[in-house]
Amino acid sequence: MDGHGGQERQLFELGRLVKAGLTQPLGLMRPGGVGRILAVQSGEGDIERGLLEMGFVEGACVEVLHHGFLGRDPLAVRINQTMTVALRRGEANAVLVGPLLDQGADTRSSTGQEARLS
Amino acid sequence: MTAGTLAAEGFRPARIALVGPPNSGKTTLFNTLTGGRQKTGNYPGVTVERKSGLLKTPGGHPVEVLDLPGSYSLRARSPDEAITRDVVLGRQARETLPDALVCVTDATNLGQHLRLLLELRQLGRPLILVLNMMDIAQKRGCQISTEALSRQLGIPVVTTVAMRKHGVRDLLGQIDALLNQAPAGDGVTAISDWVEPSPDAIRAHHREVERLLQEAVVREGAPEHLTRQLDRVLLHPVAGPLILLALLFLMFQAVFSWAEAPMDWIDGGMAGLQQWLSAHMEESLLKSLLVDGIVAGVGGVVIFLPQILILFLFILLLEDSGYMTRAAFLMDRLMSAVGLNGRAFIPLLSSFACAIPGIMAARTIAHPLDRLVTILIAPLMTCSARLPVYVLLIAAFVPATTVWGGIGLQGLVMFGLYATGIVGALAVAGVLRLTLLRGDRQPLLMELPSYKWPNPANVLLGLWERAKIFMRRIGTIILSVLVILWFLSTFPAAPEGATEPAIYYSFAGLIGRTLEPLLAPIGFNWQIAIALVPGLAAREVAVAALGTVYALSGDEGAVTEALTTTLAQSWTLATALSLLAWYVFAPQCLATLAAVRRETNSWRWATFMFVYLMALAYLAAFVTYRVALALGGG
Ligand SMILES: Nc1nc2c(ncn2[C@@H]2O[C@H](COP(=O)(O)OP(=O)(O)O)[C@@H](O)[C@H]2O)c(=O)[nH]1
Ligand SMILES: [Mg+2]
Numbered sequence: 001m002d003g004h005g006g007q008e009r010q011l012f013e014l015g016r017l018v019k020a021g022l023t024q025p026l027g028l029m030r031p032g033g034v035g036r037i038l039a040v041q042s043g044e045g046d047i048e049r050g051l052l053e054m055g056f057v058e059g060a061c062v063e064v065l066h067h068g069f070l071g072r073d074p075l076a077v078r079i080n081q082t083m084t085v086a087l088r089r090g091e092a093n094a095v096l097v098g099p100l101l102d103q104g105a106d107t108r109s110s111t112g113q114e115a116r117l118s
Numbered sequence: 119m120t121a122g123t124l125a126a127e128g129f130r131p132a133r134i135a136l137v138g139p140p141n142s143g144k145t146t147l148f149n150t151l152t153g154g155r156q157k158t159g160n161y162p163g164v165t166v167e168r169k170s171g172l173l174k175t176p177g178g179h180p181v182e183v184l185d186l187p188g189s190y191s192l193r194a195r196s197p198d199e200a201i202t203r204d205v206v207l208g209r210q211a212r213e214t215l216p217d218a219l220v221c222v223t224d225a226t227n228l229g230q231h232l233r234l235l236l237e238l239r240q241l242g243r244p245l246i247l248v249l250n251m252m253d254i255a256q257k258r259g260c261q262i263s264t265e266a267l268s269r270q271l272g273i274p275v276v277t278t279v280a281m282r283k284h285g286v287r288d289l290l291g292q293i294d295a296l297l298n299q300a301p302a303g304d305g306v307t308a309i310s311d312w313v314e315p316s317p318d319a320i321r322a323h324h325r326e327v328e329r330l331l332q333e334a335v336v337r338e339g340a341p342e343h344l345t346r347q348l349d350r351v352l353l354h355p356v357a358g359p360l361i362l363l364a365l366l367f368l369m370f371q372a373v374f375s376w377a378e379a380p381m382d383w384i385d386g387g388m389a390g391l392q393q394w395l396s397a398h399m400e401e402s403l404l405k406s407l408l409v410d411g412i413v414a415g416v417g418g419v420v421i422f423l424p425q426i427l428i429l430f431l432f433i434l435l436l437e438d439s440g441y442m443t444r445a446a447f448l449m450d451r452l453m454s455a456v457g458l459n460g461r462a463f464i465p466l467l468s469s470f471a472c473a474i475p476g477i478m479a480a481r482t483i484a485h486p487l488d489r490l491v492t493i494l495i496a497p498l499m500t501c502s503a504r505l506p507v508y509v510l511l512i513a514a515f516v517p518a519t520t521v522w523g524g525i526g527l528q529g530l531v532m533f534g535l536y537a538t539g540i541v542g543a544l545a546v547a548g549v550l551r552l553t554l555l556r557g558d559r560q561p562l563l564m565e566l567p568s569y570k571w572p573n574p575a576n577v578l579l580g581l582w583e584r585a586k587i588f589m590r591r592i593g594t595i596i597l598s599v600l601v602i603l604w605f606l607s608t609f610p611a612a613p614e615g616a617t618e619p620a621i622y623y624s625f626a627g628l629i630g631r632t633l634e635p636l637l638a639p640i641g642f643n644w645q646i647a648i649a650l651v652p653g654l655a656a657r658e659v660a661v662a663a664l665g666t667v668y669a670l671s672g673d674e675g676a677v678t679e680a681l682t683t684t685l686a687q688s689w690t691l692a693t694a695l696s697l698l699a700w701y702v703f704a705p706q707c708l709a710t711l712a713a714v715r716r717e718t719n720s721w722r723w724a725t726f727m728f729v730y731l732m733a734l735a736y737l738a739a740f741v742t743y744r745v746a747l748a749l750g751g752g
Binding site for chain 2: 045050052054055057058066068070074084085091
C-alpha cells in the first residue's frame, strides 16, 4: 500500500480481474446492477475506513439504484437490501464487486479475505 | 471532588448520553424523554448544538439526558462527530463523562447500526441498547429476540417507538435498574485507552454483527419498498432535479405569501404600541429612545419572524422526512464543479433564512476545507434581513409592470437579486478552491435514509428553538445596536436655525459625511452613508435608519411607504441599483461575523470574510452604478 509501486500493482490486479469479466469496480456498474463485494481497498486508509463504516464490506450485497443527472455521478447504492448510501464514482471505484451468486456466497468472509488485494 | 462523589452525594443528576448513527431516532427519543424541559446551548469553541434535558425516572432518579450528534463510528470524521467522540470518551472540555450510554439504533438496519454498539461496548461503560423504530420493523414482519441479543452482548436491550411514551417506559426502567445497581458516578472521569479502529478491526466488527444477527433475528423483515418507489421518481435524472426546483420555488413562494398576514399583525401591534407610548409619555429623551429607538427598531426586526419560521418549517419538514439528503445527492455534482460537497446544499439553503443557522449546519461537512468554503459563502445567500431593503428599493424604482406575458417585473428583479447572490457564491467558492483553499476533492459518503412522515413534535420543537434563538438575538445584539444608533443619531443636537435634518449634525451624520467621498464613486449620497453605518451591525436596521435620515417618523409600515415616494424623488435609478448591488454582497451583520469566528475558532477567517465581501460589494456597486449611468440611468 505504501508508495507508487503498491498502487500500480493494485491497479494492475484490478484491471486483470475486470478483464476476466467477472468483477468490476462499483463505480462502473449501471443502475440495476447487483453484485457481491469482493474487496474494499483504497490508496487512502481513511476512505477505506469510511467505506467500511458505511457498510461496504467484503461479502455484502450491493445494488446500484441511481446515478446523478450530471455525468452519472454520484451513485446511490443499496447495501444488503437495507441501507442506501450515496457516494461518488471515485470512492465507488475502491469497491470491487463480483457476481452475486458465486461459490463464495457460503464462505463469504473467507472469500473476502482472499480477494482483498495487496 | 470528582464528578463521581458529587453525584453520589446527590449534587448532580446522573448523566446519560444518547449515542447512535444519524436518523436512528435519537432526537425523537430525546424529545419524548424530556418533553419541553430542554436546554439548547453550544459546546465551548464550536457552534455544535448541545441539547440536554432533565427528567425523573419512575424509580425517582434525577437524570440529565444528552442528545449527541449522529455518528457511524467513534472515529469522528466531522466536527460534530468529534463532539460525540469527545463526550463519550470524557475528553470534552467542561463536560463530565456520562454515567451511562444509551445506544440508539434503527431496528430495520441493525446490520449497519450494531457496529457502533460494538465500538461503544469496548469502552466498558454502562451501556443500554435501544432497538428503535420497532413499529416499522414489525410492519415489515421482522422479529428480533431481545433476550438472545442481550445475552450475547451482556447488556440490557429494549425496543422502542421513539415518539410513543409507553414504548419509552421500558427504557426508563432499564435506566433505573442501571442506576440502582451502580449509583451515578463510579469515579471514572475519562477513557484514555481508546484507539481508532483499524480497517481490519472494522471488518471484524462486521463479522461479529453478522454472527449476532444470526443468533438474534428470528425472522427477517421484508425489504423497504416505498422508499425505493419514491426514489425512482425523486432521484430520477430528469424528474428529480425538476421536482427539487419546484419544491424550492414553492418554499420561497410560501415565505412571501404566507408570511404576509402575520407580518401585518406584528406591524399593527408595534404601531399600536408606539402610539400608546407617544400618547402616554411626557416629551423626554427616554420617550425618544423608547419610541424612535427601541420600538421602531425592534418592530422592524421582529417583523421577519414569520418569514424565518416558514422557511425553517420547510427545512425541518424536508429534513425530518428524509428528502434533504436526496437534495444533497442531486446537487452534489453541480456543487463539486466549484469544489463544494453536495452536503453544503443544506447549510446554504438554511442561509436563505439566516446565515447563522446555515453556518452552524455546516458542521455536518466532514472535510475542514469544504466546511470553511461553505461557511465563507453562506452570507451570499440572500437572507431574510435583506428583504426590507430590497422591497423598499424595488417598490420605489422598479415599475410594477409585467413582461413576457404576465411575469411581474418587480418579482423578476427580486429573483435576479437572489440569483446574483447564488452565482456570486458559486464563483467565490470556485475561486477560493483554486487559490487559498486548494485541496483534494473530498469524498461524499452519505446515507439516504428511508422516507418517513415528519414527526409533528420534532418539527414544532425545532421551530420553537429557532424562534427562541431569533428573539434572543433581538434582545441582545440588535437591541444594543439600536440603543447605540439612537445615541449616535441624537447627539449632539442640531444647532439653532438648522437647515438639514437633525441627524445631519449628530455623530452618525459626522460619520456619514466622512464616509461620503469614499462612497461617492458608487453613487451613494450622505444619507445612504449614514444609514449604512448602523446597517453594518444588522442589515434590518438600515430601513429604519433611512427613515430617520429623511426625517420621517411613524411605525415601520408608514416609514416604508413614505420612504418609497421620497426615495423615488431624491435618488437616481443608478444610485438605487448600486445600493441593491451593494446589499447583495456587503457583510452587514455582526452576529454572522461572530458566528464565523466561533465556528472557525479564529478572527482570521471572520476578518477575511468581512474584507472579501466588502471588496465584492464595492466592486459590484461600482460596476452597476457606472453601467447604469452609461445607459442613461442618471
Ligand atoms: N416510525 C417511526 N419513526 C421514527 C421513530 N423514531 C424516529 N422516527 C423518525 O425518524 C426520523 C429521524 O429521527 P431523528 O430523531 O431526527 O433521528 P436522529 O438523527 O437520530 O436524531 C424522523 O422523521 C422521526 O420522526 C420510530 O420509532 N418509529
Ligand atoms: Mg438528531
